[in-house]
Amino acid sequence: MAAPIKVVVTGAAGQIAYSLLYQVASGAVFGPEQPVYLHLLDIAPMMGVLEGVVMELADCALPLLAGVLPTANPEEAFKDVSAAFLVGAMPRREGMERKDLLSANVRIFKEQGQALDKVARKDVKILVVGNPANTNALICSKYAPSIPKENFTAMTRLDQNRAQSQLAAKLGVPVKDVKNVIIWGNHSSTQFPDASNAIVTIGGAEKSVPKAINDDEFLKTTFVSTVQKRGAAVIAARKMSSALSAAKAASDHMRDWFLGTGDRWVSMGVVSDGSYGTPRDVVYSFPVTVSNGKWKIVQGLTISDFAREKLDLTGKELVEEKQDALDVCKD
Ligand code: NAD
Ligand code: LMR
Numbered sequence: 001m002a003a004p005i006k007v008v009v010t011g012a013a014g015q016i017a018y019s020l021l022y023q024v025a026s027g028a029v030f031g032p033e034q035p036v037y038l039h040l041l042d043i044a045p046m047m048g049v050l051e052g053v054v055m056e057l058a059d060c061a062l063p064l065l066a067g068v069l070p071t072a073n074p075e076e077a078f079k080d081v082s083a084a085f086l087v088g089a090m091p092r093r094e095g096m097e098r099k100d101l102l103s104a105n106v107r108i109f110k111e112q113g114q115a116l117d118k119v120a121r122k123d124v125k126i127l128v129v130g131n132p133a134n135t136n137a138l139i140c141s142k143y144a145p146s147i148p149k150e151n152f153t154a155m156t157r158l159d160q161n162r163a164q165s166q167l168a169a170k171l172g173v174p175v176k177d178v179k180n181v182i183i184w185g186n187h188s189s190t191q192f193p194d195a196s197n198a199i200v201t202i203g204g205a206e207k208s209v210p211k212a213i214n215d216d217e218f219l220k221t222t223f224v225s226t227v228q229k230r231g232a233a234v235i236a237a238r239k240m241s242s243a244l245s246a247a248k249a250a251s252d253h254m255r256d257w258f259l260g261t262g263d264r265w266v267s268m269g270v271v272s273d274g275s276y277g278t279p280r281d282v283v284y285s286f287p288v289t290v291s292n293g294k295w296k297i298v299q300g301l302t303i304s305d306f307a308r309e310k311l312d313l314t315g316k317e318l319v320e321e322k323q324d325a326l327d328v329c330k331d
Helices: 016-027 043-060 074-078 098-119 133-142 157-171 207-213 216-220 222-228 230-238 244-259 305-330
Strands: 003-012 036-041 066-072 083-086 125-128 152-154 182-184 192-194 199-202 203-206 266-271 285-289 294-297
Touching: 003 074, 003 207, 016 043, 016 083, 016 098, 016 152, 016 230, 016 244, 016 305, 036 043, 036 074, 036 182, 043 066, 043 083, 066 074, 074 098, 074 157, 083 098, 083 244, 098 133, 125 133, 125 244, 133 203, 133 294, 133 305, 152 285, 157 182, 157 192, 157 199, 157 207, 157 222, 157 230, 157 244, 182 266, 182 305, 192 305, 199 207, 203 207, 207 216, 216 266, 222 230, 244 266, 266 294
Parallel strands: 003 036, 003 083, 036 066, 083 125, 125 152
Antiparallel strands: 152 266, 182 192, 182 285, 199 203, 266 285, 285 294
């Protein structure tokens, strides 16, 4: 059995963590042979609740769980970690956009960037879940200059999973038979869920999703807006933001980053290198493949005029958010 790796989950007393911790500790993320030592960070007033979570983890009797460290101190939490799930942040409520959380949450990611910079492993893989996730990831990276930019990512996997599930339902196939749907841009209502390169397996043969659906209008309108507004729809129904599906998506993202994707595409928010004419130096979601722990943007895709407009719109929002966030961080 391998030596345990240290994995931190922030917001560990919150609702996403409540689902995520079991997945990480049971082997669903780092594999069935990889023990984990869990560092659990939350704020001081939540330490009592966190103690209950620690009790429940113990009561799960999980063979891969090598130890648990609950703490309210970021430098203790991030010490020597190989993987960081940055979940801890305020969630939005009904009627809010995710960027309305920026002034409340972005400072958390400035502070945590500084702490990661000081004490984390330099090869730590960081997934930002707390909203607005793309811009928080960018700020975290800016305040952790000793850690490569490539190690900071934001979660758009929930949007990808939502998109894949919508397409599978429309096609009447199991979700596993749909692949290569893309989420471009921001984890916000300007994101562009793009089915134009998606593939479905029907009767053992692969087929283009747009051809199989044969309804361009659906793919350009209902499909796009359903995925863009899904987070808000869950909040309207649950009166709380998505948690079960968010935790599953965080597990999917980190698992694929550590263990690889093969030739399957997944969407990750990464620091943009300007691919596809997108703005550089914002955290933009692209289709990527992963091997040996390194992600690579899928290149050479055709961008239609319709897609171009959508890619530009979400890019513009990210540039604006970045400026707002940098202003907040100056204070
Ligand atoms: P929650 O309120 O249930 O839990 C958040 C936890 O974070 C709380 O326990 C809180 O005390 C803690 N926290 C606050 N400040 C902290 C800090 N500085 N350090 C450590 N912990 C801190 O919220 P939740 O439902 O778990 O959601 C967490 C975040 O994830 C929200 O911002 C939400 O909008 C976001 N989210 C993102 C996605 C995505 O797809 N990217 C999906 C769902 C939710
Ligand atoms: C989601 O997409 O469900 C989360 O980002 C929560 C939200 O605020 O929509």
